[in-house]
Amino acid sequence: MFRRKANNANQDPENDPQQQEAKINELKAAIGPLSGPSLKYCSDACFRRYLVARNWSVEKAKKMLQETLEWRSSYKPEEIRWPQVAHEGETGKIYRANFRDRQGRSVLILRPGMQNTKSFENQIRHLVYLLENAVLNLPEGQEQMSFLIDFTGWSITNNVPIKTAHETASILQNHYPERLAVAFLYNPPRIFEAFWKVVKYFLDPRTFQKVKFVYPKKNKESVEVMRLHFDDQNLPADFGGQGDLQYDHAEFSKMMIQDDVKTASFWGLDAAKLNGVEVAPTES
Template identity: 25%
Template sequence: MSGQLDNLSDEQGKALENFKSQLSDDYLSNDGTYLRFLRARKFVVQDALKQYRETCDWRREKDVDTILERPQPLEEEIQEILASSYHGFDKEGRPLYLQCSGSMDVERLVAFPIDDLIYRHVYHNEKQISRAEQNSTRLGRNIETVAEIHDMSGMGLVHRKSLSLLRNVINIDQTYYPERLGRAFFINVPRLFYILWQIAKVWLDPVTATKFVLLPPDQINKLKEYIDADQLPVEFGGTCTCPNGCFDYLGKKKANGPVVNSNDLGTPV
């Protein structure tokens, strides 16, 4: 059985009830959330409870619940060195995030304080979860996972300097956001990427690692097996043409005024 709310075995259902019976704090209070922690810990109840309690403590300590009410950290600085966008949805209704990771200025990125970069990543996670919740309401079905596409065009050896940051991000996601990733697509991957991937894959839970899809330049059209063409920018083989382009970055804002990304919510999936 999948371990999802509508597809539980008898044993999984008992584990959920056992989990709930031991809660003295229902801070995140809903069965879907509890099941994410149970799935992440292979339905070993005590392990799931430990991770859940640590997550609740971390969210309180970092005031994560109100993070979207505050300005996104390093917004202009990151926009100057990295083209990205919250853009559309995949065929499962997951909110998409697009990032041109291969062409980012890695030297400038890693020069920022690590705490600021981690804070920004937490903001990003909460933004994607909020978009998933909005699409759940719109479609009338539960969507709790997210998707992202990283264009690795232009990647060079300098990207190895970002591995420490990547390891920190993976730790945050696997510790405090279990079972949130639906798919992560890496497109236009050069040969160098596969070398760094062998390093990064060691830090990933084996189940999480299976959610990564690596596509060299001649296989970019496989994105459309997972994502409708009108949800993809033309740069990624799609047909979407947002008024000012599908990517948000500061240079466009200075030249053209505020970027209008018409596909932030996307067409209904």
Template identity: 30%
Template sequence: MEEAQLKAVREMRAAVERLNSSTQGEEEANLVRFLVARSMDPEKAAKMFVQWRKWRAEIAPLGHILDDEVADQLNARKINLQGVTKSGHSMIVFLARLHFPSKDRLQYKKFVAHVLDKAVASASEHAEKGKERIVCVVDLQQFSIANIDVLSIRAAFQILQDYYPERLAKLYIMNMPRILIGIWRMLSKFLDKATLEKIVMVNSKEEKMDMLKEIGEEILPVEYGGSAKLVPLQDVKLKD
């Protein structure tokens, strides 16, 4: 780690202390994620970190989220964890046609955190500490009006941006239906520039080939030009 980064980390730790919180037990690499997300500004990064700690204590008081806590969401089998891409990133496939609005907003938010936690853990064996990232493919094939859930989409992006800084490597959106174009334009206004730059709309054969090359045929499911089978999140067992 460069001296400039170490200096910023020291200043961030001090700023966190001034906010009556602590970075005890947190490695430098994890703190750098918050700094990068806030343009290396120690004060802003400290505020983001403190907010993350408060949120984490509320959403996962045990330190992790059990499958039983998000059983309804898992049972839909809409999230697949495929393994690791050529670049060492964990890969998620979201089948939007299997998602339906839920009245249990807390369980949904816990589910988003559960998915991201497991994806980060999946990448941990292939990436440096603090640099575990995620590639996500959002498949909108057969998406219908019944699947529209603006609140959940916005909540998922908010959790990703606010509490998982520098975790997203790339997000591919496939088969965008007309009914979602206007909604997406509205939602994209609420996304950070850094997040928007990582989102790729996949429409042409060339774009599909680029996605295949970046991810890897053995990881990408057959449905998208690869050779792998979809692997539901709950069927993936990670090492302790």
């Protein structure tokens, strides 16, 4: 009888909603009182993501979340506005797609071959802005996003520097835990394997398992795995689908300016002016 009780007590919280709720409440208490943006950020869903990322260890999740709150307090990602990073997006190297995957998740399209700048700080700021934007545009009840990475035009000469790749992995894993559902690397050239051998060591096991390589000519099964996540009518032609998605920087900029107003409203910030950036209100 006592052995059975011990087994139940040690049951994996991943499959036990009551244990999950208890862990979330324990983490809340461990973090303590919050205010301002930190209070807005720390929803129950947020606590759960950090617990999942640390295998439901309250102590480890607390440390991770505290580090994120410190990072957000200094970096202030919710205050970044499109005009501040728009020049980074002129080639469409990263942008939010105008469709969602089959699970209703936001989709970020990344084209590393379209790199157009050299500033490490600006590249990271642009990425963070788009991560925040993808989260902002998630439907209710959905917590994750998908990445589609197109290697057209990629080469060693225009690849992302190792420093940027390392910082990207660090930010995604440490400050946006459990936000990534899956990342499809579409048709990477063979030379990418050398770059990947370095980058993969930056990834924790949970993130590593979410990275899928797709080779349309060599591995049909990898294509089918990708299509399990995306409607073929939405999937852009560059990824083997039937969608006609062309990046238009002017149109995308208009959409981001409108989203900046939503962002300011969500965080309780002044939508008219922030950090010297004028934001026009959306038309009713």
